[in-house]
Amino acid sequence: MAGTRKPVVEVRRSQRRRRTVSAYRDGERVVVLIPDQFSRAEESEWVDRMLARLAAREGRLARSDAELLARATRLINLYLSEHGAAAAPASVRWVTNQNGRWGSCTPADRTIRISHRIQDMPDWVIDYVLLHELAHLIVPSHNAAFWALVGRYPKSERARGYLEGVAATTGVPLTD
Ligand SMILES: [Zn+2]
Numbered sequence: 001m002a003g004t005r006k007p008v009v010e011v012r013r014s015q016r017r018r019r020t021v022s023a024y025r026d027g028e029r030v031v032v033l034i035p036d037q038f039s040r041a042e043e044s045e046w047v048d049r050m051l052a053r054l055a056a057r058e059g060r061l062a063r064s065d066a067e068l069l070a071r072a073t074r075l076i077n078l079y080l081s082e083h084g085a086a087a088a089p090a091s092v093r094w095v096t097n098q099n100g101r102w103g104s105c106t107p108a109d110r111t112i113r114i115s116h117r118i119q120d121m122p123d124w125v126i127d128y129v130l131l132h133e134l135a136h137l138i139v140p141s142h143n144a145a146f147w148a149l150v151g152r153y154p155k156s157e158r159a160r161g162y163l164e165g166v167a168a169t170t171g172v173p174l175t176d
Contacts, residue, residue, distance in 0.1 A: 009047055013038070023050035030054060063119050065093045068130070072112070075131045079152040083138050092130070094119065102163060103129045105136040112137075121162070128159030 007030045017035040024031055032050050034043055072092050080087040090110040098104060098115045105112045112133045118126055131153050139146040150156050 007051070009051070011043060011047060021046045021050060023054055025054065063094070063126075068092045068094060068114060071127065072130055072134060075127060075134060075153075079131060080134060080138065080149065086138055087134055089134065089137060092133075103133040105133040105140075107137055107140050110137060118163075121166075124155045125159045125162050128153060128156055129163075131156075 007025075008028060010026075010029050010031050012031060012033050013036040014033055015036045017033065018037075019035060021035075022033045030051065032047050034046055038046065069089075069092050072089060076083075076087045088110075089105075089112045092112045092114065094116050095113040096116045098113060099117070101115060102118055103112065103114045112130070114126075114129060114133070118129055128150075132150055135146055135149040138149060153159075
């Protein structure tokens with residue numbers, strides 16, 4: 001998964017830079033900008049330092065779309081593994097325009113959207129909502145086969161109770 005793999009680093013030396021070093025992610029690569037006068041040893045020391053800094057910064061944004069996909073992959077392996085590619089979404093992302101639902105799934109194009117409203121909920125609740133939508137890739141309707149898949153997740157009932165409680169207290173009739 002993205003984040004655990006060591007990124008490809010591109011070092012750019014600048015004659016205008018004197019002491020400042022900066023780094024940013026550009027797709028799969030990390031670009032590190034360093035002063036031209038840096039020695040090779042300084043370059044390697046700063047690359048390590050900037051990668052660590054970047055990882056720490058990204059850790060604070062852990063609930064990103066990339067993290068959601070990593071989470072989905074883990075859930076598929078744990079609970080839906082015999083379905084293989086049939087359970088794999090084409091995309092999973094957080095959305096802010098979905099106020100009446102925790103999550104939604106379009107089996108036709110295999111996309112899953114998860115409401116930002118659950119972003120601050122406990123991990124086990126997010127896992128339930130995500131597994132629910134992944135199960136819809138295999139069984140679109142809420143029939144017995146569907147609930148049997150969702151029921152493989154040990155905290156399904158507890159998570160449904162949690163979400164019902166939130167829906168009741170916020171007065172928003174949230175559905176799945
Ligand atoms: Zn559903």
